[in-house]
Amino acid sequence: SNSARVETLKEIVGRSPRSITYPKTQDGKPKYTSEVFGENVFSLAQMAKALPKPVFASFMKQLRGRQALDRATADAIAHAVRIWAMDRGATHFTHWFQPQTDTTAEKHDAFLSLKSTFTAAGEEVTAIDSFSGSQLLQAEPDASSFPSGGMRSTFEARGYTVWDTTSPMFLQPGPHGTSVLYIPSVFISYNGDALDEKTVLLRSTEQVSKACCELLNLIDPVPLGAQPKYSRVSTTLGTEQEYFLIDRALYAQRPDLKHTGRTLVGNLPPKHQQMEDHYFGRVPSKVMATMSEAELELMRLGVPIKTRHNEVAPQQFELAPIFEEASLAVDHNLLTMDVLAKVAHKNKLKVLFHEKPFKGINGSGKHCNWSMSTDRGENLLDPTVKPETNYRFLLILAAVLHAVHQHGGLLRATIASASNEHRLGAQEAPPGIVSAFLGEHLNEVLNSVEEARPLKNFSKPEIQSIKLGGTVLDVKVATLPAISRDLTDRNRTSPFAFTGNKFEFRAVGSKQSPSFPVTVLNAAVASALQDVSAALRKQMGSKPAPSDADKLAVIRQFITSTKAIRFEGDGYSDAWVEEAERRGLPNIKNCPDAFAQLNDPKHVEMLTKLGIFSRSELSARYHILHERYAKDVLVEANTMRTLLTQQILPSAFEYRANLAQTAALLKGIEGEGESPELVALKAMTPVVKDLQAAIKKLEDSIHNMHVVEGDAVAEAVVANKEVVPAMGEARKHADKLEELTADKFYPIPRYSEILWF
Ligand code: ADP
Ligand code: MG
Incomplete structure (x- = not known):
């Protein structure tokens, strides 16, 4: 019955947020x-x-x-x-x-x-x-x-x-x-092989540094015998972390959330995110207490948390740090997740990092803002005032595009997981096609270079004076300094978007470590930078330094060859799926297909040549990814089966017994004809039967996974092709049944209760 839920809700309503003592100065002010x-x-x-x-x-x-x-x-x-x-x-x-x-x-x-x-x-x-x-x-x-x-x-x-x-x-x-x-x-x-995420990341940042310095020193040479100007380039990373916070007492009553991090059944309440009133809204006090306590601990740990806000879905939030050198940023992201989880626990809340905890509303991502910076602190993806004549910027940009063009499929593999599979292509999340968004102005810069024509005249927004309240206030609204940055709107639908002075890898899942995606991005960029340097060397011949014309020729070469991955439109639309197919871009829809990229000779050669992965490290990872995917799906399937047979179905039976008893009773009193109770009972019957059949199918699919046990790749394929669809089918009927079952009999907290503080 629902009595546990009702008790819990009473307790939650009466609870006030936890308060901690913020560190104070001697005169009692917050430090x-x-x-x-x-x-x-x-x-x-x-x-x-x-x-x-x-x-x-x-x-x-x-x-x-x-x-x-x-x-x-x-x-x-x-x-x-x-x-x-x-x-x-x-x-x-x-x-x-x-x-x-x-x-x-x-x-x-x-x-x-x-x-x-x-x-x-x-x-x-x-x-x-x-x-x-x-x-x-x-x-x-x-x-x-x-x-x-x-x-x-x-x-x-x-x-x-x-x-x-x-x-x-x-x-x-x-x-x-x-x-x-x-x-x-x-x-x-024992042999020095990487067993972890960090070793490969460190190798990749090293390779970016080498390849990038090579290009920079080529563009900007010093007299023979002198020290080259550039000796160190670091990759910079800022991870925007999205998450859900829900009440722990309700969470504890949902076996699906506890075991899999997401709900396997449940219908959205009539009001969820459609009013757009949660996004950037006032942070609920219990959440604020959690956020700020976590931030304080993170500050002490030297994690520079900068922003906090409500996200789009009810009970969804985000925090973001100031960017740092990539491997430190990864350490700090993992610490952030850890601290948030601990502090939420103390506040009787549960933080959900799963990419799709609730069906039908937004999922969570971890946008990886990425750039490269010299040891003088110059951001190499900063277009400056005139990107069209900033050849260094254009060469670096061309290299990043080349990287995504060559290894987009591999990048797609780095964000593939059982949990992120539910998010990609769904609400407000990029699809499985890796493309790059540059924004209108930069796109026009590249097009004009490619077509060797003058840049179209851009009507740059001017700094506007806005008078507020007659003559009382005269505020200058700087739309922007006169650079390409922010001239166009954000494109939220792109998995890999240029955002003014950095790229944002948006497809990364909220739950995953940013390490592998960033490692592969670094690797692809390092390799692409080598290609750009080689092309430039070829172009300049025996000259000691490349001329502007040389640089432009190389920029043009790469702009042309990478054109297919540039996409400025709506990445969620069906039209894009068709267009991408025409362009020959891979649309990798599921995990096993994505993992297969790790076996693609083109990617293997790039990673091994740079020494970022050895062949055996790569095949180990290939194996681990399949294994983890299969295990994740199997845990979900078993959780669902138990939830359905032990809780959802019995609650329907209980309600049906209740209806049947009343219907029988009424038959004696009211005589012939169907009672309303009987109508309600009959309406449930086909749904219950469908659900039972779906559970049987789910069990069969689980069995089919066991048949291939021990072969991780085969298990992953069965999981993807049979188990996941069987779970979807079972859910459909279970969700219908939720609507037909009296609340009093429904055994677990509903979306309407969980998504509401
Ligand atoms: P938005 O993405 O809305 O423009 P910000 O400009 O604050 O928001 O950036 C979001 C994240 O990107 C932050 O974590 C920020 O530190 C990070 N970021 C900004 N510049 C860089 C950079 N050059 N390299 C890597 N990350 C960066
Ligand atoms: Mg964001």
Whole structure:
């Protein structure tokens, strides 16, 4: 019955938001965020303070890749960070790493160790706190249960975590007011193969740097013998994170949400997102309490959270950080998800990162804003005032387009998962066709270059004066500085959109680690930059530097060859699907097809040539992706089967018994003719039968998966072709039944209750 739901709703209504004490200054005012920022981070500045000068200098040399970290330096850092951490309540340390599970992993070790002294009286054991350089550098957590795709055959099954010195160590709260020291790490096998998400990301950023510097130095050469101007380019990443927040007491009554992160049955209430009143609306107080508590903790961890707002769907929200160097940004995104989940729990809420928790309303994405920046802080995708004569910008842009043109299919593979499959192509989400949106002005710049004609005259919006309230106020509304940026509207339908001075990879799922998509994007761009450099070299011949005409010729070459992926229209429309087909663009509709891209020789060659993946790492990943997809679908199918047979059907039976009893009773009183109760009962009958049949079909499809058990690829195909459609069919009938069943008998919280604070 619904009594648990009713009790829960009463409790929720009476609950007030949790309040924490915000850090205060001595005179009792809230501290400035800049004072709180990074308080729990063993930053370079902290390190410089805590370490003897030569040790710090030696560490910096290692960081810049000029020398390996020696044992003495590691020991000194370990000692310094232990004192720093223990002064702040740390009792344990952990190597914190990123297995291929979209989450992070950790195993804590106490600083405690025992020291024996042997005297005439015998052995004396004393407790001491210790942390050595080798413990800092490396650990062998065993961790043999993580997916390895067959990379860890038993005799070499060891997995090692190794400190990633590019990401700072930090403290997270532990139990009872203590804390734990986190050491960001990579996770590799005995043979040095990447078992994680981070190793490949670091390799890819390295390759972007190399390839990009090569091009920059080619465009902007120095006299023979002089140091080249560019030696380091970093990839920058800003991840907009969307999520749902719902009440935990209601969540706990939904086995589907608990086990799969999404609802497997349920109808939308009459009012959901259609009024567009949630988007950018006032944040509900319980949510604000959660958001701000999470933000405070993240600020302390040095995660620069910048924006927060309501998203389109009811109970959907977003936060975004200030962009950072890509691998740090990934660490920070994973921390953000972790902290949000923890803080939501304390607030009796549950955060849902699933891409499609509720059918019929918007799903969640993780827009990956991506660019490249020189070590002087120049953003290489900034078009500046006159993009049409900014050849460096156009060459870099052409390289990115070339990357997407060559490896769009592979990019599509990086965002494929059982959960994101429900989002792509559905409400407000990009389709499975990878195209790039540039905006009207930039598009015209490229077209004019291609057609070797002057740029069309653009009526640039001027800075307008708006008079508010007669003569009282005269505000200048800067529509824009006179650059291409923001001249056109945003195109929300594009999976990969240029947004003024960066690209936004929008197809990335809210739940996934941004690491793999960004790794592949980096790889494709690095490879494309190499192609652009080679073309430019060919064009300039024996000249010491390319002329503007040379650059323009190369730009034109790539603009022309990549034209098929440029699309400015509505990516959600059917017309685009047809148009894309005419252009020969792949429209990859499901996960197994997407994963197959990892086997495509064109992509394999690119990734292996750059040394970002070895062949065996790639085939391991291919295997892991299928395996995970099959497992995800199987968990959903089994959850659904149980939910339907043990809760949904019985509730219908109960209601039917009730109706039947009354109908029989009334027959005696009212005589012949159908009672309204009987009409209602009869209306349910075919739906119940359909549902039963659909459950049978679902069971058959699950069985078919078991038949091919052990072959991950075959399992994934059966999951996709049979299980997913069977679940869709079962849901249809279950949702119809929800409408016919009296609320009193419906066993689980409904959308109308969950999507309402
Ligand atoms: P919008 O996408 O609405 O324009 P912002 O300009 O605030 O919003 O950017 C969204 C995200 O993009 C933020 O995380 C921001 O830090 C990030 N971002 C901005 N510039 C860059 C850049 N050059 N490289 C990577 N990310 C960037
Ligand atoms: Mg957004």
